[in-house]
Amino acid sequence: MQRQIPMFIVFVSGLTMIVDYFFPRVPYIQGAREIFLNWGRIALTFAMILGIMNLLMSNLRKVALRKAGWIYNVILLGSFALTFYFAVQYKMVPSGNTFITHKGTDMGSSGTMSFASKIFLDVYTPLSGTIFSLVAFFIASAAFRAFRAKNIEAILLLSSAIVVMLGSIPFGDSLFAWLGLEHILGHRNFSWLSTQIQQIPMSAAQRAINFGVAFGMVFMSIKILTGIDRSYFGGGGE
Amino acid sequence: MIKRGVFLFLFLSASPVFAGDEKPPMLAHPYVLVTMLLMIAILYTYLLTAKKGKLPFIRTLPGLKAIDEAIGRATELGKPVLYLSGLGDVDNIQTLAALSILSHVAKKAAEYDTPLIMPSMYSVTMVTAQEVIKEAHLRAGRPDTYNPDNVYYVSDEQFAFVAHTNGVMERMRPAANIYMGAYFGESLILAETGHATGAIQIAGTAETSQLPFFVVACDYCLIGEELYAASAYLSQDAKQMGSIKAQDVVRLIVLGFILVGSILETVNLPHYADFFQKVLGGG
Amino acid sequence: MSHDLGVWVAALLTLAALSFLYKDNLFYRIAENIFVGVSSAWVFATNIHSDLIDDMLLKAFPHAFHQPGPPDLKPLWGGLIGLLILSRLIPGWTSLSRWGIAFVVGFQTGIQLFGAIVGNVLLQLNSTIVPLFVPRNLSATLRNGLGTLGTFTSLSYFYFSREQKGWFGVVTRLGVWFLMISFGAAYGSTVMTRMSILIGRLQFLLSTWLGVIHT
Numbered sequence: 059m060q061r062q063i064p065m066f067i068v069f070v071s072g073l074t075m076i077v078d079y080f081f082p083r084v085p086y087i088q089g090a091r092e093i094f095l096n097w098g099r100i101a102l103t104f105a106m107i108l109g110i111m112n113l114l115m116s117n118l119r120k121v122a123l124r125k126a127g128w129i130y131n132v133i134l135l136g137s138f139a140l141t142f143y144f145a146v147q148y149k150m151v152p153s154g155n156t157f158i159t160h161k162g163t164d165m166g167s168s169g170t171m172s173f174a175s176k177i178f179l180d181v182y183t184p185l186s187g188t189i190f191s192l193v194a195f196f197i198a199s200a201a202f203r204a205f206r207a208k209n210i211e212a213i214l215l216l217s218s219a220i221v222v223m224l225g226s227i228p229f230g231d232s233l234f235a236w237l238g239l240e241h242i243l244g245h246r247n248f249s250w251l252s253t254q255i256q257q258i259p260m261s262a263a264q265r266a267i268n269f270g271v272a273f274g275m276v277f278m279s280i281k282i283l284t285g286i287d288r289s290y291f292g293g294g295g296e
Numbered sequence: 297m298i299k300r301g302v303f304l305f306l307f308l309s310a311s312p313v314f315a316g317d318e319k320p321p322m323l324a325h326p327y328v329l330v331t332m333l334l335m336i337a338i339l340y341t342y343l344l345t346a347k348k349g350k351l352p353f354i355r356t357l358p359g360l361k362a363i364d365e366a367i368g369r370a371t372e373l374g375k376p377v378l379y380l381s382g383l384g385d386v387d388n389i390q391t392l393a394a395l396s397i398l399s400h401v402a403k404k405a406a407e408y409d410t411p412l413i414m415p416s417m418y419s420v421t422m423v424t425a426q427e428v429i430k431e432a433h434l435r436a437g438r439p440d441t442y443n444p445d446n447v448y449y450v451s452d453e454q455f456a457f458v459a460h461t462n463g464v465m466e467r468m469r470p471a472a473n474i475y476m477g478a479y480f481g482e483s484l485i486l487a488e489t490g491h492a493t494g495a496i497q498i499a500g501t502a503e504t505s506q507l508p509f510f511v512v513a514c515d516y517c518l519i520g521e522e523l524y525a526a527s528a529y530l531s532q533d534a535k536q537m538g539s540i541k542a543q544d545v546v547r548l549i550v551l552g553f554i555l556v557g558s559i560l561e562t563v564n565l566p567h568y569a570d571f572f573q574k575v576l577g578g579g
Numbered sequence: 580m581s582h583d584l585g586v587w588v589a590a591l592l593t594l595a596a597l598s599f600l601y602k603d604n605l606f607y608r609i610a611e612n613i614f615v616g617v618s619s620a621w622v623f624a625t626n627i628h629s630d631l632i633d634d635m636l637l638k639a640f641p642h643a644f645h646q647p648g649p650p651d652l653k654p655l656w657g658g659l660i661g662l663l664i665l666s667r668l669i670p671g672w673t674s675l676s677r678w679g680i681a682f683v684v685g686f687q688t689g690i691q692l693f694g695a696i697v698g699n700v701l702l703q704l705n706s707t708i709v710p711l712f713v714p715r716n717l718s719a720t721l722r723n724g725l726g727t728l729g730t731f732t733s734l735s736y737f738y739f740s741r742e743q744k745g746w747f748g749v750v751t752r753l754g755v756w757f758l759m760i761s762f763g764a765a766y767g768s769t770v771m772t773r774m775s776i777l778i779g780r781l782q783f784l785l786s787t788w789l790g791v792i793h794t
Contacts, residue, residue, distance in 0.1 A: 064677040068685035075689030080329050082320035094686045096634060097657035098387065101679060102420065103630040104661020108668070109419030109449030110623055113615075116448055130612045137616030145624035180585035181592060182453075182621055185614040187780055188596035189455035190481060194777035195600055196488035197770055200513045203491075214756055215512070215763035222767030255764045258722055262729025263761035264504055265703050266754070267520040269550055269730075270737045271502040272699030273543045274524030275389050276335055279692035281528075282392060282684065286343070286535055289527070290386070290395035290424060290684075291677065328696050335696075354739050386680060387687035420680055423667060452626075453618030459596070459611045466603035508762035508769075519758070521737055544740045550704065551734060557708035558727055564710070 065285040072283040114138070137181075144174035218255050225252025339542040346538030354540050359498055359516035360526055363397075366472035366496040367404045376411040376446075377401070378470035380461065380486070381425060382477020382501065383454055385418040389524075390502050394477035395421075395428050396527035397500070401474060402432035406441060414447045415464060417457045422449045458482040462489045475499040475514070476523060479506045487513035500526060581788050590788040593780060631658075729757040 071094065078090045117131040125131075204216050224230030230248035234240065243251070281287035323329070346352060370377045379401055381394035398414075405412040412429065416422035426447045433442040450460045462485065465473065473490040475483075475497070483499075483506040490497050491513055499510035500518030510517045518526050525543065528536035581587065595610035635654040637644050663679030666672040707730050713719040735747070736754030743751040785792045 060674045060677075063674075064681035067678055067681035068688070071682050071685030072689030072692070075686050076332075076693065079690075079693050080324060080326075081322065082324050083322055091690065093653060096654060097660055098683050098686065100630050100635050100654060100657030101660040101664060101683060102385065102387075102418075103626040104658065105419045105664040105679075106452070106623055106626060107419070107665055108423055109416075109452075110619065111668070112419070112422065112449045113451075113619060116445060127608075130608055133609055134612040134616040137613045138620045139616075141617045141620035142624055145621050146627065176585055177617060178621065180589045181613065181617050184589040184593050184780075184783070185459070185596055185610060186453065186455045186618075187776065188593045189459045189485070189614075191773075191777040191780045192485050192597075192600065193481065194773045196484045196513075197509075197766075197773050200484060200488055200491075200509070201766070204512050211755055211759045215508075215759040215766070218760040218763030219767035219770075220763075222764045223770050226768065226771050252764075252767075255760065256768065258725050259729050259757050260761040260764040262726045263733045263754075263757040264765075265707055265730045266733030266737070267504050267507070267758070267761075268699045268703055269734055270521035270547070271504070271524075272695040272703075273546050274393075274502065274521035275695040275699070276332070276692060277339055277539050277543055278389050278393060278524045278527070279688045279695070280336055280339055281536070281539060282389070282688050283692070286539070287392075287396060287527070287531075289399045289428070289531060290392045291427065325693070325697070327701065328693055331696050331700060332693065352740050355742050387683050389688060389691050392684065392688075420664065420683070423676070424680065427673075449619075451615050451619040452622040453614075456614045456618035459599075459614050462599060463603060463608065463611050466599075505765065505769075508766040511759075511762050512766065519737075525739055540739050544738055547734060547738060550700070551731060553704060554707050554727065554731060557704070558711050558723075561708055562710040562712050 061288065061291065064291065065288065069283055069285065072279075141174070141177050144172065144177065147174070218259075221248060222252045222255060225249040335542075335546055338545050339539055342538040342542040342545065343535045344538075346534040346541070349534070351534055351537055352541035354525075354529060354537055357518065357522055357526060357529065359500065359518045359522065360529060362496070362498050362516045363401060363474065364404060366474070366498060367401065367408055367410060369496060370405075370471035371408040371410045373471045375471035376413050376468055377405055378461075378465065378468075378473045378490075378495070379412055379414045380473075380475045380477070381414070381416065381421055382475070382479055383417055383457070383482070384421075384478035386420045386424055388478050390476075390478040391421060393524050393527040394500075395424055397474075397476050397523075397530060398425060399428050399432055400530040402429040403436045406433045406436035406438045409438065409441060411443070411446060413464065413468065413470060415450045415457065415461050416447065417450060417452060417454070419449055422447060454480065454482060458485055461486060465489050465493050465495070469493050470495050472496045472498070475501070475510070476518075476526075477501065478503055479510075484509040484513060490514075580790050586788055590784055593784060597780075728753075733757045733761075 074087055074090050075094065077084055078087050082088060114135065117135050120131045121128045121135070201216070201219065204212055204219075207213075207216075224233060225248040234247045240246075278287065282290075342352070367377055379398055381391050381398060382388070384391040386392065386395075402412055414425055414429070416425060426444050429447060430439075430442050430444070433439050450457045464470075465486075466489070470493075473486075473495045475486060476499070479486075479499075479501050480503065483501070483503075487497060487499065487510055497514040498516045498518075499514040500523040501507060501510060502520050502523050504520070507517065507519055511519075521543070525540050528540050581590075592610050592613070595606035596614075598604055599607045635658050637646060638651045638654050641648050641650055660679045660682050664676050666679075667676035707727070709723040709727065711720070711724055711727060713723065732750050732754035734754070736743075736751040736758065738747075738751070741747055782792075
């Protein structure tokens with residue numbers, strides 16, 4: 059029973075979406091998709107409480123037990139409390155550099171800005187951007203490592219990466235001329251070569267991956283809806 | 297003969313039952329429905345065959361063999377295993393596939409008595425993963441070693457989650473990092489940090505845009521549908537294995553369609569050429 | 580150099596986050612914990628506003644918020660499902676929580692099922708099927724031929740129920756080559772956009788904060 063009711067709910071809610079899609083005139087089900095999406099969003103926001111509680115409790119416990127590095131947990135808890143206190147008072151819809159409070163007041167990026175929007179602009183945004191920008195260093199280090207690979211697959215990967223990269227910078231065209239590739243490929247350049255690679259082998263292979271992903275997704279979906287695969291509920295497959 | 301067959305399919309699937317101009321049709325997207333029913337029929341055929349004991353041959357995926365080796369290595373080194381189920385919530389099928397794979401990984405880790413660390417970006421994924429791991433410990437006969445604190449929530453913000461996970465990799469130095477599920481702009485940040493810490497890394501995602509990064513930076517990578525196949529394969533359940541075979545049968549049909557379609561297109565049969573555009577024009 | 584405290588905070592946090600490239604250190608750890616605390620609170624607060632207040636309470640009880648219009652009680656069902664998921668906080672109620680999760684898993688799986696068929700099977704089939712020979716157009720013929728070969732062999736690579744040996748091994752090997760070229764091209768094409776993100780951060784440090792360059 060413990061597993062059967064959830065399985066039944068999975069089946070019915072999934073089937074409702076399928077019926078809504080294929081038979082749009084079925085009474086009661088008509089327009090269920092939008093309603094379910096709305097319910098799902100609301101439900102998942104409620105569920106966030108589980109995560110937030112987990113975060114707060116585990117950090118509080120570490121502080122209480124004075125575990126190694128507990129001061130960092132204090133920093134986390136402090137920034138959470140401060141942000142939550144101010145953010146919950148103001149509903150901010152980020153739009154460019156201005157924020158709109160739930161009271162309907164427009165606030166500029168300077169002067170009258172609330173403390174909550176300051177946190178967003180001066181803490182959240184720069185940290186998010188900087189962590190993302192780390193990828194620029196890693197994209198170079200990973201490519202450098204790939205240079206050492208000696209099999210044909212790695213060479214193909216690296217060559218197409220280099221061509222496409224050179225095709226997107228002006229330096230590529232000067233290099234093309236300097237290498238004398240114009241004599242072989244006529245009046246073409248790296249950007250032409252890059253376009254060809256992206257349009258022919260790349261799109262061909264990506265189509266194949268997408269086909270496969272679809273097969274996998276469709277069968278996984280059917281297995282989930284019919285309860286054949288319930289391992290995500292801790293059932294270990296059966 | 298082939299042509300007639302193709303046209304019959306086209307005709308059957310491309311004739312929606314319209315009732316009027318204003319109201320939506322009784323049956324919308326009939327071609328999608330036909331395709332779906334066909335796939336369900338194929339799936340059930342192979343499920344039943346497999347259930348009768350006729351297990352299909354499924355080749356070993358190198359990435360899957362590596363999972364067990366990686367957990368073994370972590371055990372030898374006395375270090376934990378880091379498992380991430382991606383940046384999707386349970387409403388993403390990739391996350392469900394990742395949780396299925398987790399069920400196997402957690403059981404192996406429990407058998408070897410190796411801690412499994414799993415930071416999570418979403419609350420529901422976290423609680424679901426806790427259940428999966430708890431159950432895995434039970435199946436491994438080690439319910440006492442289950443530690444719910446090892447599966448925890450971090451933040452719904454993509455890069456805050458990454459910042460924390462990077463920190464965990466540097467501080468705890470897991471011997472194996474397993475990334476399964478949906479990943480986005482952060483895939484390379486995770487994989488490169490993991491590489492720098494000397495961990496064995498196994499990834500699997502159906503996000504086409506992130507595959508290049510995992511392929512370059514990880515030791516093994518499950519590409520696209522291999523992620524879904526892996527979750528079925530690892531269960532070693534007859535029905536699940538049957539579903540992989542069914543996946544292959546659909547692949548053969550699609551390959552056949554491409555081949556026949558291209559030939560028909562080459563000999564210039566415009567009706568055929570327009571088929572997909574016509575039927576899909578309606579949505 | 581900027582005189583704005585906010586810019587200083589942002590700059591120091593940027594440097595602390597970048598310091599991870601050297602190694603894990605005190606400053607990175609502080610930045611990491613601030614980021615986790617701030618972002619989780621922020622996302623939680625904005626979701627409370629947009630989903631719980633706007634989408635649920637405001638619609639169900641518009642008068643309580645001095646809004647016009649008839650009440651729409653449907654969104655309260657979303658709240659109920661949410662409460663079901665939350666019920667695991669009460670010891671022994673875990674199974675009820677699964678009901679709520681099952682709803683989310685079920686309907687989203689249903690949507691993704693036909694989504695995959697439309698987007699990744701039928702539409703793709705349409706764009707894959709091209710004439711293999713285009714009269715008096717060698718480049719189109721080559722392009723179509725190579726494209727079809729690429730899709731065909733790459734798709735064969737994923738075939739699970741046969742060992743990749745003999746003639747089939749040759750086909751799948753070709754497929755792997757196509758896949759590798761594709762990965763390389765995708766890798767190369769993202770380099771510039773990723774660099775521009777880093778340049779954006781450096782510009783902030785050098786221009787907005789230090790004022791040593793003018794953009």
